[in-house]
Amino acid sequence: MPNPSTNSWPNDPLLHALQWTQDGHPAAVATVIGTWGSSPRPVGSVMTICGDGRVEGSVSGGCVEADVISRAREIMNGSPPAVLTYGVSNETAWGVGLACGGRLDVFVQAIGADGLAKGAFPAADLEAIAAALRDRRPVRLARKLDGAHQTLVDESNPNSLPDDILQALIEPPRSACARVTDAAGAEWFLQTIAPPPRLLLIGAVHIAQALAPMARLAGFTTAVIDPRTGLATPERFPGQTLLTDWPDDALDNAHIDPTTAVVTLTHDAKLDDPALARALVSPAFYVGALGSRATQCSRLKRLAEIGVPDDALNRLRGPVGLAIGAIGAEEIALSIMADIVATRRGARLSLEPGW
Known part of the structure; x- marks a missing residue:
């Protein structure tokens, strides 16, 4: 399957940072490396800051972003990388803190071509991450929290790391992120950067016009598959990846993985059935x-x-979508996207009979 266009990908802050640096702008990366108590953003959440004021992503619900941006500007101007700690602020209404309670640690680095000489996040690592995401390959990122060492690791690239940190990276991770201390007492942040979930839509129909951009907003990459070239047009699907192969051929080439969702929308058995036969026996x-x-x-x-075997047939969600009484393409798209998210997150409502 061809790589998706930039617009058909969700708003990944790291990809924006790569584009900014390629355009010659200074930039910084802020990563949530620890939370205690209530926190609106999980560990591993990323916000990127451009020198011209653009910002993508977030590290909280809005409580501390302004301060993180201010500190990021200092770091882009030559200050060393820093771990910023935020807790509850009761001093003034304008105090920097977490209104929801708890504590939050954020690691901020500038992005730089010269990389670790100044504790920067190497631009080459952003390029490697982007390439891995395009190929739908997860990578593991190890960062020493004083900025003195950073590397991307996969099976073919162990790089030079302390043995205990390397072992933690190459073992199957218990979670996507971990903050660990090596034998010398130095702190590291280990992070798995995985490709986003993917939604493959069979049928360039009205519902797909609403569902594809909705899925992107929910963090999915998307592709619309339909051999009817009069329907699968850039004018009807601006910025979306369009494939005009027959759906079964497209799915054969899609390398479907456990982060992929497939939905057929055509109401045409000669298009839907072969695609479903492929998808139902896939991961x-x-x-x-x-x-x-x-x-x-x-x-x-x-x-x-x-x-198609019975156990595979039992996987088919049909009629597709949660039973919210949807009327019209946009509401039907909403019901489908809600069911996909509920299934992915293991929410009970996605399993309730009658939904």
Whole structure:
């Protein structure tokens, strides 16, 4: 499957930072490396700051961003990288702190071509991360919190790290992020950077026009698949990846993984059924099909007749979407996206009979 266009990818702050540096702007990366108590953003959340004032991502619910941006400007101007700690501020209404309580640690680095000479986040690492995301490969990033060492690690690139840190990186991670101390007492932040979830839509129809941008806002990459070139046009799907292969061929080449969702929308059995037959036996975490309950019964019978096993048929979400009484393309798209998110997050409502 071709790499998606920039616009069909979610707003990844690191990809924005790469573009800024390529355009010649100074930039900085702020990463949540620790939270205690209530926190609106999880460990590993990233905010990137451009020297011209642009900001992408966030590290809190808005409580501390202004201060992080101010400190990031100092670091872009030559100050060393820093771990910023925020807690509850009761001193004044304008005090910098977390209104929701708890504590938050944020690691801020400038981005620089000369990298670790000034404790900067090497621009080359941003390029490598972008390449891995395009190839749908996870990478592990190790950063020493004094800025003295940073490296990307995968099976083919162990690099020069303390043995205990290297071992922590190459072992199957218990969580996506970890703050660890090496044998010499130095603190490190280890982070898995994984490709975003992906939604493959079969059918360049009205619902897809609403669902594709909605999925991108929810953090998914998207592709719309339809051999009907009169429907699959850039004018109808601006900024979206469009594939005009037959859906079964497109899915054969898509390298479907457990972070992929597939939804058929065409109401045309010759397009939907071959795609569903591929998707249902794939590792996709979600497979759904638009249509009424009567259509779903007929569809399941056809799929069984072409050899799709019962356990795979039981995976099919149909009628697709949560039963919110949706009317019109936009509301139906909302119900589908809600069901995809609920399934991905393991929410009980995605499993309730009748939904």
